[in-house]
């Protein structure tokens with residue numbers, strides 16, 4: 260049976276979570292754990308999970324993707340299934356990975372080609388005998404199948420689109436407050452840097468702007484490539500086992516900004532610290548990176564997003580690591596430690612009650628794993 264399969268990774272935040280929502284800089288890295296979305300056609304129009312039509316209350320991310328990428332009224336419909344080893348509610352970007360993987364899968368299912376002449380995207384695909392109809396900007400560009408170079412697959416994948424739609428989906432489900440960090444990292448993979456300024460022209464991807472309440476936030480998005488660290492440097496992720504929804508944690512910080520003094524100043528300090536962390540990363544200074552991570556943790560504690568279980572795991576990791584901090588939204592979820600002795604650090608975290616994974620920096624971003632030529636619109 261024809262199917263479209265797409266996958267995208269989770270992430271950890273090295274520096275700058277929460278403050279990044281308010282336009283401050285942050286650095287995140289993709290991890291080995293991934294979410295995979297599979298689409299198969301069904302006769303009934305619409306998108307289904309199991310046999311039931313998608314419940315948009317339960318799956319707000321899918322509501323955004325389907326509205327942009329799939330005609331719910333047309334036949335065939337789709338059956339969507341998900342497998343994931345990114346734990347939910349753990350601050351590891353599970354919802355972003357799901358949003359990005361479904362954006363890639365739905366777009367590929369709908370059909371996408373690159374125009375051989377202009378290099379422009381041509382959206383929509385239908386095949387009738389030898390003719391191929393490609394719809395571009397509402398125009399039906401009919402061409403002979405022999406002439407039109409049709410390419411579906413990895414090279415027809417737009418990471419920019421997947422990260423943008425993923426960001427919109429995250430914002431819709433987080434009361435309008437979401438940075439592009441998680442979805443950018445999941446789409447592009449590797450190490451990504453968001454900043455309030457252009458940091459390095461050779462690493463810059465694009466500017467992202469989003470209205471948030473009465474302010475317009477904007478981020479300069481970069482990829483950090485070619486970092487050099489000595490052999491054996493690892494990140495250990497420690498899970499408290501406590502589930503803490505990002506939406507609640509982000510809303511808590513928003514409330515404290517209006518109720519308490521010093522929250523905005525703490526975010527400014529985090530912003531400066533991220534620049535220091537970035538310099539250390541670019542210089543291959545592992546000790547400097549670790550120190551900045553631990554300082555970031557103390558500032559996150561001041562934002563009110565730590566949790567006693569996170570404090571226990573961070574304290575357990577510090578004696579054998581270069582630095583440790585909570586990662587993601589906090590309130591439970593996970594912490595990370597940068598270490599040259601991953602075995603000792605992971606054992607210390609486990610002894611303190613955490614579940615651990617050892618990961619390296621920079622795993623691949625979103626991928627289209629399988630797609631029949633022509634997507635799923637006309638499955639013959």
Ligand code: MEV
Pocket residue numbers: 275276277278279280350351352436437438439440441505509587588
């Ligand atoms: C969650 O992984 C990261 C936060 O900064 C929220 C966001 O960036 O949208 C807490």
